[in-house]
Amino acid sequence: MLLDKTVLERVNTFQHIEYPLEAIQLFRNISDNNLGVIRHLIQDCDIVRARAGQTVLDASSAGSRLYIVLSGALGVTMLNEDGNHLENTITQYLPGECVGEISVLDEEIHSATVSAIHDSLLLVIESSIVWQLIEESNGVARNLLQLLSFRIRAANAQIRSRKKVGEFYRQLSMVDGLTGLHNRAWLNQQLPSLIQAAHGGNQPLSIVMVDLDHFKRFNDTYGHLRGDDALQAAAKVLNSGLRPTDFAARYGGEEMLVILPETDLQAASIVAERLCQRLRSAPVFTESDKPLPHITGSFGVATLQEGEDFQKLLDRADSALYFAKQSGRNQVACAPALNNMN
Numbered sequence: 001m002l003l004d005k006t007v008l009e010r011v012n013t014f015q016h017i018e019y020p021l022e023a024i025q026l027f028r029n030i031s032d033n034n035l036g037v038i039r040h041l042i043q044d045c046d047i048v049r050a051r052a053g054q055t056v057l058d059a060s061s062a063g064s065r066l067y068i069v070l071s072g073a074l075g076v077t078m079l080n081e082d083g084n085h086l087e088n089t090i091t092q093y094l095p096g097e098c099v100g101e102i103s104v105l106d107e108e109i110h111s112a113t114v115s116a117i118h119d120s121l122l123l124v125i126e127s128s129i130v131w132q133l134i135e136e137s138n139g140v141a142r143n144l145l146q147l148l149s150f151r152i153r154a155a156n157a158q159i160r161s162r163k164k165v166g167e168f169y170r171q172l173s174m175v176d177g178l179t180g181l182h183n184r185a186w187l188n189q190q191l192p193s194l195i196q197a198a199h200g201g202n203q204p205l206s207i208v209m210v211d212l213d214h215f216k217r218f219n220d221t222y223g224h225l226r227g228d229d230a231l232q233a234a235a236k237v238l239n240s241g242l243r244p245t246d247f248a249a250r251y252g253g254e255e256m257l258v259i260l261p262e263t264d265l266q267a268a269s270i271v272a273e274r275l276c277q278r279l280r281s282a283p284v285f286t287e288s289d290k291p292l293p294h295i296t297g298s299f300g301v302a303t304l305q306e307g308e309d310f311q312k313l314l315d316r317a318d319s320a321l322y323f324a325k326q327s328g329r330n331q332v333a334c335a336p337a338l339n340n341m342n
């Protein structure tokens, strides 16, 4: 016979089973007198059996019962922020613990799906009885408050860790997988802000556009994988030759961009010359550590002009790079300041 995932089998009422009330979290540290009142209130409450995999509480359904695990274990599946998809969490409810209390108290829908991890016996307390328990026993009210505080802390911790994971993935999406440099998405987001900050603070800012020379030939001769090695070697040269306040990003296929805040044209051209020299002498290692021929790059430097935007600055660096290529590659060219241009 197929198991009905929603209907839990009723096996008894609480008065017919031997279960110590003190083993139930909600009824801990309560005087004997009061325990008698509690036992009386819940004596007719159902005991149901949830088979492994069976749903006990359905996310998005209204809740009017509290479930106390007497044996077995329940597991919770939280709703994602979009309210549609489910993701597994590791939260488990073990004997003595209860689920469903928040929806009983606020009469809102459940925010999670709870299912049986193993075959479980559960005590079902209808919401009207829960309220009577609260009225009759300060101890139950206190235990419930403690439980809610615990739930709030656990939920906050989960939100914090999700935020951290979210930030991790956000950062990851801003990094180029091959070179480890910032990627184009990062550049599109950050360069305009850096430019705005430079204009606002009346500070110089320079960029250096770098393009590897005859890279197609390198790929064609040694293969695309060796080309990737060469790109990684070039990225390492850029990264290791900069100040902590500078940035290097992969702009396109074999094109990279260096951003030098608080750096004028003269200082930027010195940085570019240094990078150009280091690149031409950097070894390109393959996995077998057999060195490949050195690669070279052409460098175009441009310094931010008054009122200039992100695109115009990039265009001028690109023109300087083109000039470096036309002049024989493996060298640096600087874009003249705008008032020096025709």
Ligand SMILES: Nc1nc2c(ncn2[C@@H]2O[C@H](COP(=O)(O)OP(=O)(O)OP(=O)(O)O)[C@@H](O)[C@H]2O)c(=O)[nH]1
Pocket: 178, 211, 212, 213, 214, 215, 216, 217, 219, 223, 224, 225, 226, 227, 228, 231, 252, 253, 254, 325, 329
């Ligand atoms: N191995 C590898 N090659 C890439 C990657 N991205 C782009 N390339 C290659 O880079 C080469 C760029 O070639 P071109 O634009 O013709 O320029 P070039 O051969 O470097 O010549 P110049 O720039 O004029 O010196 C192409 O062959 C691309 O396939 C990459 O991620 N890995």
